[in-house]
Amino acid sequence: MTDSVRVVHLIQGLEIGGLEMMVVNFLQRLDRSRFSPVVCCFDTLGDLTAQVADRGIPVHLVQRRPGVDLGYIFTLAAFIRRTRPQILHLHNPTAFFYGTLAGKLARVPCIVYTEHGRDFSSGWKTRLANRVLGKLVDRVVAVADYGKRYLAEEEGIAAAKITTIHNGIDAARFAQDYDVDAIRSELGLTPDQPVIGIVARLDPIKNHALLIRAMARLAKQRADAVLLIIGDGPLRQELHSLRDELELAGQIRFLGARSDVPELLSALDLFVLCSKSEGLSLTLAEASAAARPIVATDVGGNSEVVEDGVSGVVIPSDDIEALVAALLKIVSDPELGRKMGRAGRERFERQFTLEGMVAAYQELYSTCL
Structure with a gap:
């Protein structure tokens, strides 16, 4: 592989939290000779931004409006087109919704979604939406086997698409x-x-x-x-x-x-x-x-x-x-x-x-x- 693969990570923000720390630790250890990461936050930046930027990783705030902002799908798609990633990596349900649709509009070759954990007692509308979104992404990661089972059995995501990757720490x-x-x-x-x-x-x-x-x-x-x-x-x-x-x-x-x-x-x-x-x-x-x-x-x-x-x-x-x-x-x-x-x-x-x-x-x- 002669050129590094550009990967855009879509995340709510970089405030201090378990999900955010996992993403930061992952980015800091990623093989930069193979992968070139970019972070896009859709609500806020946060205290962890410096830890990412100090490693030479670009961090962007492409902000959505409060509530369901359907126009944000097109705003985000425009950002993705400018960034031209080979992989779009989405972190948690809100990123799953906006990022999947924007990534498809921007014709990203590969969309990866990580389900870090949520209350799985979702209503039928959420399950139906996730069933549709799950057909559009290329890979799905669950951080625990229980999540993998739920995504396959309750939200209809093809089991062959889902991989369990446990969160790791230093x-x-x-x-x-x-x-x-x-x-x-x-x-x-x-x-x-x-x-x-x-x-x-x-x-x-x-x-x-x-x-x-x-x-x-x-x-x-x-x-x-x-x-x-x-x-x-x-x-x-x-x-x-x-x-x-x-x-x-x-x-x-x-x-x-x-x-x-x-x-x-x-x-x-x-x-x-x-x-x-x-x-x-x-x-x-x-x-x-x-x-x-x-x-x-x-x-x-x-x-x-x-x-x-x-x-x-x-x-x-x-x-x-x-x-x-x-x-x-x-x-x-x-x-x-x-x-x-x-x-x-x-x-x-x-x-x-x-x-x-x-x-x-x-x-x-x-x-x-």
């Missing part, structure tokens, strides 16, 4: 030997205190309220256990109020958005994700990379990351009894937690590395040419 960031006692000391924690953590946006879908209520029950048996809530979002004040109402100020710390997640994970005895819905959670992959045992709800691709009884405990969604029991089980048996953590790291190395994800996408791109 293993090196989570393999360092951190001074755990020093990190705990900075947080006001003792070396032998049970420390539970969650890294997630403070959003209703992550169900932090359930975890806070579970801590109230856990505190009756393990008053020394502490929960670190890492992340920020629209429910910050509401969750603070719930903590105070339950008189858990001593057991629950809100750390806000942090850039030192690998260090914080190293200080945990147990990682929790009690979401009501997920795609394939990057934070679960990160916790696995950090060799932490995990309690996770059985939604989305969570059970593809966490092997129940081996690398953690998988529980029904919104089940406080199961959540409390799982927390108590691991907190009460540190050796079991360490064994689960080691198993999780081994599973991560087999299935969820950034290098593996990038290689899989590059192979997929090659099949388009």
Whole structure:
């Protein structure tokens, strides 16, 4: 291949988030001798823009109007014609809608759609639209096998078009030997205190309220256990109020958005994700990379990351009894937690590395040419 293949990535924006971080990490590792990426945002740019632009990757804002903007299809098609990509890569449902139609108008040779994860309880209109769009794209990627099954069975996308490529993260960031006692000391924690953590946006879908209520029950048996809530979002004040109402100020710390997640994970005895819905959670992959045992709800691709009884405990969604029991089980048996953590790291190395994800996408791109 003498010339690199131009790939336009269509994404809502480059604000800090799991999907956006995955795309940025992917772009930074892409083989630039083979592929020449361009990013097109349709709502906003965001804080991650500099990380992409600093690598010499063009970032454009081709903004749509609020609501359903049918005229945007033609605006986007004009941008694509000027950019002349061989591959148009669409990220998540809104990009799927606008990008598929604009890409066809612009006669892009290959259109790839990645379904990163969404609430699959869609209405019939959405399913019908996706059934039509699925016939127009050339390749579809699901980040978890559950998503692949849904897209094929419920939205009628040909199974032969769909490939599962798990989200991957940089293993090196989570393999360092951190001074755990020093990190705990900075947080006001003792070396032998049970420390539970969650890294997630403070959003209703992550169900932090359930975890806070579970801590109230856990505190009756393990008053020394502490929960670190890492992340920020629209429910910050509401969750603070719930903590105070339950008189858990001593057991629950809100750390806000942090850039030192690998260090914080190293200080945990147990990682929790009690979401009501997920795609394939990057934070679960990160916790696995950090060799932490995990309690996770059985939604989305969570059970593809966490092997129940081996690398953690998988529980029904919104089940406080199961959540409390799982927390108590691991907190009460540190050796079991360490064994689960080691198993999780081994599973991560087999299935969820950034290098593996990038290689899989590059192979997929090659099949388009």
